[in-house]
Amino acid sequence: MSKPILEVDNLQVSFKMSAGEVQAVRGVSFTLNKGEVLAIVGESGCGKSVTAQTIMRLVPTPPSYIKNGSVMFDGKHDITKLSESDMEKLRGQEMGMIFQDPMTSLNPTMTIGEQIMEGVRKHQGSSKEKARERAIELLNLVGMSNPVERLSQYPHELSGGMRQRVMIAISLACNPKLLIADEPTTALDVTIQAQIMDLLKDIQEKTGTSIILITHDLGVVAEMAQRVIVMYAGKVIEQGTLNEIFYDPRHPYTWGLLRSVPRLDSDSNSDLASIPGTPPDLFAPPKGCAFAARCPYAMKVCLEKDPEHFTASDTHSAACWLQHPDAPKVERPIEVGVRSNG
Template sequence: MMSIKDNLLEVKDLRVSFQTYAGEVQAVRGVSFSLKKGEVLAIVGESGCGKSVTAQTLMRLIPTPPSYIKSGSILFDGKMDITKLSNKQMEKIRGSEIGMIFQDPMTSLNPTMKVGDQITEGLIKHEGLRKKAAMEKAIEILKLVGINSPEGRIHQYPHELSGGMRQRVMIAIALACSPKLLIADEPTTALDVTIQAQIIDLMKTISEKTDSSIILITHDLGVVADMARRVVVMYAGKIVEQGTVDEIFYDPQHPYTWGLLRSVPRLDTNSNDELVPIPGTPPDLFAPPKGCAFAARCPYAMNHCLEEDPEHTTLSETHSSACWLLHPDAPKVERPVGVGGHQHV
């Protein structure tokens, strides 16, 4: 078993809000998780659940104002709290220690700069390489991410490349300075299915070759099953369940996780089975409910769920869930057919 010293990242009770003309939006509400060295961790949930805000906060990329970190800590590599660093200190970390792969390369890449110049920018800034040496390394990195004829590609602009190639360039930029942590924010969203599979395989290979830790932000559970070792499930700015991939897919304990699993197609069931969407909409984070945030959409909700937010129940060393159904006095319910092992909780 790994000790706390093996953790590359420890996020504790992170709370992030946005101040707007209408009031405070509580986007992230007490998130805590850790990431081990060389591990791939997926953060999943519906749009607006706080997963991208969490990821961007790790890089300190959310604009301040209107956003601000209310409380909590982000301990990176056991030696620095990212929440307490200045912008100048963060500039030294972004790209060199932590890299980020954004979901839309067409808007994330600079359309006025050639691909090679965008990759070498970090190498020149963080590693002090001269232009020629930086270009040589850029060509090596483009080869690593599977781009053919990289000697020619470095002289092209983003609009001259396909969507899959642009995403590979984004990965190359993130990898340029060999960061310890890669954050991939919906890295396959804008790509077709064939290219998605190639990008997933590429990221798995990179993780194995470079021993980088990866945080994968996605709503695609297929990508999660293929890449991650552990999964964090977020809802309404909070973590409602976390565990290993096997625990989340085969022994899920939170009704929201059940809903996510029922709303995606599966290869091991009848192809005529209808997908079951989660009814209702997420709560307004201007005024989050005092009880469980999922209670209004949960078919198993009890009166107590509306009044008090549940604490996390520890189910194993790696698995926990915040649901009142796990309380000893709660009525026993059966998971929906087709979710996990279909057993009582």
């Protein structure tokens, strides 16, 4: 079996603030295989975007700092130990990122063509003419109409969906081995969201690029991902294949996420389920399970000791004391699955 393209081991990232230390990422570990789409899901503030931006070394330092752990890329680069100049060689060439809001990510003073060509010329040493040809090729790849005309336009002249296509083109300019898509459809309407996700899926199938998809939209996950990581309060609390997470979830937080998704096959008059309460304060995380205060199944041990990951299969594990062999049996809520086209 080929070596994973990415191996994250016990990653811990904190922010030094005037009020104290915010423990944003608290011991995250996972792998990403070559050609795989891995989704990281969870509510706002769970640490998924900080994890992604740490992999790209884009989190400002200070106030952030990596307390512990390693991020091994392509079996030869520990991202946490590389200098900024070495990271600049990796970013764009071997690692690309699609950000949440293309309007704030694109440079308003540069044309679309200049922004796409910049990475090609820097990393591949291409001439201006060759870079221009590559830019046109990329705009065609992402389904942009009139690509030659678009080269001379500025971001404010394009719609939100078109700007996001330009962001994808920039991230793919040098055929990266890893692509991180951080909430790539957040600022778009539903119709354009579907088009962008179809585009990403098509590009992944054509190029074989490994993708980390950061999202809170489980419908998007069902369309694209092969494996899913569920994060809560800076930790991975469950991970498994798409079918394992959607149809055999083991953590009460995952149950809550899945039950909060509207379903076409449910009673239209029924209330949409929600998870009561709020996430814990990461200035002072609880010593036990971070979800215990919101969990209807919490036991005494949940408040006192952080659970280990209990294995359900070779690919599926959950950090929940309910999975302990001696734990009381709990009946999982019905209708936790989200239908997938996969």
